[in-house]
Amino acid sequence: MNIVVLVKQVPDSSSERSLRETDKTVDRDSASLVINEMDEYAIEEALKLKEAHGGEVTILTMGPEKATESIRKALSMGPDKAVHVTDPAIHGSCAVQTSKVLAKALGTLEWDLVISGAESTDGQVGAMPAMLSERLGVAQLTGARKLDVDGSTFTIERQTDDGYQVVQAAAPAIVSVWDTINEPRYPSFKGIMQAKSKPVTTLTLADLGIGADEVGLANATSEVVEFAPRPPKQAGVKVTDEGDGGVKLVEFLASQKFV
Amino acid sequence: MAEVLVLVEHSGGSAKKVTFELLTAARALGEPSAVVLGAPGTADAIADKLAEFGAEKVYAAESDDIDGYVVAPKAEVLAQLVGSVSPAAVLVAASAEGKEVAGRLAVKLESGLLTDVTSVNADGSAGQTIFAGGVLVTSKVRTGTPILAIRPNSVNPEPAAGAAVREAVDVSVSDAAKGAKVLERVVEAKGSRPELAEASIVVSGGRGVGSADNFKVIEALADSLGAAVGASRAATDSGFYPHQFQVGQTGKTVSPQLYVACGISGAIQHRAGMQTSKTIVAVNKDAEAPIFELADYGVIGDLFSVIPQATEEITKRKG
Numbered sequence: 001m002n003i004v005v006l007v008k009q010v011p012d013s014s015s016e017r018s019l020r021e022t023d024k025t026v027d028r029d030s031a032s033l034v035i036n037e038m039d040e041y042a043i044e045e046a047l048k049l050k051e052a053h054g055g056e057v058t059i060l061t062m063g064p065e066k067a068t069e070s071i072r073k074a075l076s077m078g079p080d081k082a083v084h085v086t087d088p089a090i091h092g093s094c095a096v097q098t099s100k101v102l103a104k105a106l107g108t109l110e111w112d113l114v115i116s117g118a119e120s121t122d123g124q125v126g127a128m129p130a131m132l133s134e135r136l137g138v139a140q141l142t143g144a145r146k147l148d149v150d151g152s153t154f155t156i157e158r159q160t161d162d163g164y165q166v167v168q169a170a171a172p173a174i175v176s177v178w179d180t181i182n183e184p185r186y187p188s189f190k191g192i193m194q195a196k197s198k199p200v201t202t203l204t205l206a207d208l209g210i211g212a213d214e215v216g217l218a219n220a221t222s223e224v225v226e227f228a229p230r231p232p233k234q235a236g237v238k239v240t241d242e243g244d245g246g247v248k249l250v251e252f253l254a255s256q257k258f259v
Numbered sequence: 260m261a262e263v264l265v266l267v268e269h270s271g272g273s274a275k276k277v278t279f280e281l282l283t284a285a286r287a288l289g290e291p292s293a294v295v296l297g298a299p300g301t302a303d304a305i306a307d308k309l310a311e312f313g314a315e316k317v318y319a320a321e322s323d324d325i326d327g328y329v330v331a332p333k334a335e336v337l338a339q340l341v342g343s344v345s346p347a348a349v350l351v352a353a354s355a356e357g358k359e360v361a362g363r364l365a366v367k368l369e370s371g372l373l374t375d376v377t378s379v380n381a382d383g384s385a386g387q388t389i390f391a392g393g394v395l396v397t398s399k400v401r402t403g404t405p406i407l408a409i410r411p412n413s414v415n416p417e418p419a420a421g422a423a424v425r426e427a428v429d430v431s432v433s434d435a436a437k438g439a440k441v442l443e444r445v446v447e448a449k450g451s452r453p454e455l456a457e458a459s460i461v462v463s464g465g466r467g468v469g470s471a472d473n474f475k476v477i478e479a480l481a482d483s484l485g486a487a488v489g490a491s492r493a494a495t496d497s498g499f500y501p502h503q504f505q506v507g508q509t510g511k512t513v514s515p516q517l518y519v520a521c522g523i524s525g526a527i528q529h530r531a532g533m534q535t536s537k538t539i540v541a542v543n544k545d546a547e548a549p550i551f552e553l554a555d556y557g558v559i560g561d562l563f564s565v566i567p568q569a570t571e572e573i574t575k576r577k578g
Contacts, residue, residue: 241560246568
């Protein structure tokens with residue numbers, strides 16, 4: 001069974017994150033860059049399936065040149081190879097454009113299953129798997145906290161607000177996962193060393209048959225008009241419990257009309 | 260006047276609170292038309308409430324196919340409706356599913372979408388807060404019919420009398436939209452507390468709560484306030500509370516009027532999920548816990564003394 005895992009490089013949430021003053025796109029220079037957290041769970045799920053069923057796991061990343069660092073980190077967990085779609089013209093693309101590029105890239109690969117994290121921590125649109133399902137005409141099995149594979153039938157427990165749904169589809173399909181699905185492995189030293197020589201294929205827009213006028217900031221379907229950091233919060237009141245902490249808390253709530 | 264399609268969020272025969280927020284927000288852009296996608300009978304059950312919050316029309320697209328397959332049928336029916344109605348915009352809730360419907364719709368219509376919108380302006384621009392609430396943004400859709408996914412608890416729902424003229428919509432779901440079949444729906448301990456994403460007040464427990472059994476302390480406070488219960492990732496990972504109640508970067512993002520954090524240190528993973536709450540109260544025995552940097556009111560102390568005392572005081576005051 002061949003699996004493609006979508007991996008995105010994003011600014012680390014524990015860094016100061018912002019938009020660029022120059023063109024209001026995500027600042028990918030100032031913060032340290034990491035693999036989108038949820039994607040690690042997608043990689044782990046793919047590796048578990050490979051161990052059980054055989055086949056190849058390919059990482060697919062769309063991103064600027066420096067995304068290669070995250071690609072190598074992803075490879076060090078165990079996938080076999082990677083495809084890196086990179087082209088300066090892609091800069092500033094919106095989610096709709098991104099889905100077009102990723103769909104085309106997936107079209108160059110052979111797969112039974114695409115696994116993705118449910119959401120990225122920078123854009124938080126949370127719709128890429130659904131959009132790819134729409135573009136590729138394959139089933140979306142999204143929001144999975146459990147995935148079972150039986151031949152070419154995929155069954156997930158799809159997380160809902162009050163429990164879950166059991167959802168099933170035939171291959172090929174796209175699965176997206178939450179962090180409740182597994183426990184990602186740490187790369188071994190051997191894995192890190194091997195990652196350096198695993199094949200990474202680079203694809204440009206021309207390779208995918210996409211015109212520069214179909215992507216990029218100037219052609220994006222939405223734009224940021226203006227932005228500003230949130231005004232800093234006024235320092236709050238801090239009290240120490242001396243046997244009356246609970247009562248004091250409620251007095252505060254009452255002053256704010258919550259009680 | 261231009262119509263604005265509002266995708267109704269409903270469950271168990273009732274419209275969810277976020278629907279009324281959407282109907283309110285829609286007024287900035289045109290005349291709100293509620294779109295009810297669901298099993299037959301859904302529109303009948305909720306039409307009155309939709310009228311109360313200003314729906315001028317109610318499109319009822321009812322079929323067992325809608326909920327029988329994941330997301331795709333909803334997007335398909337909505338796209339057909341957009342084609343026949345040509346609305347000024349489409350508003351959905353920024354729930355996990357709402358964002359997926361928005362995404363598929365955006366691809367079908369080749370339109371722009373904005374998610375986690377907190378305010379809608381008459382000129383079509385929308386406010387968003389990004390990076391865990393650290394940056395405030397105004398954005399605008401440039402292409403096609405704007406699709407806006409609005410975050411629950413951002414817009415105050417305001418009643419307004421609407422005509423709610425019913426229009427039945429023929430539902431014909433293509434085979435292509437039937438790829439992911441729903442075999443079963445499992446409800447896990449539903450209870451009567453408000454839903455986390457919608458609640459005005461959330462009381463959350465963290466690692467400091469120490470055990471699943473001890474979460475009763477948190478629940479008691481929540482119940483005295485009519486609040487939803489949340490949990491930090493540390494707490495859910497340790498099995499103290501079910502995962503669907505996790506608030507944080509990989510869990511739910513909430514923005515209630517009041518967030519009470521009990522025994523939660525305030526690591527970035529958690530803050531990302533609640534930082535935009537209007538009022539934040541924290542109880543932690545570690546005076547240096549980062550959560551206090553966010554809190555409007557903080558109590559340094561043992562949550563097992565402070566919280567039960569608070570619950571008792573609230574119950575007393577409520578008489």
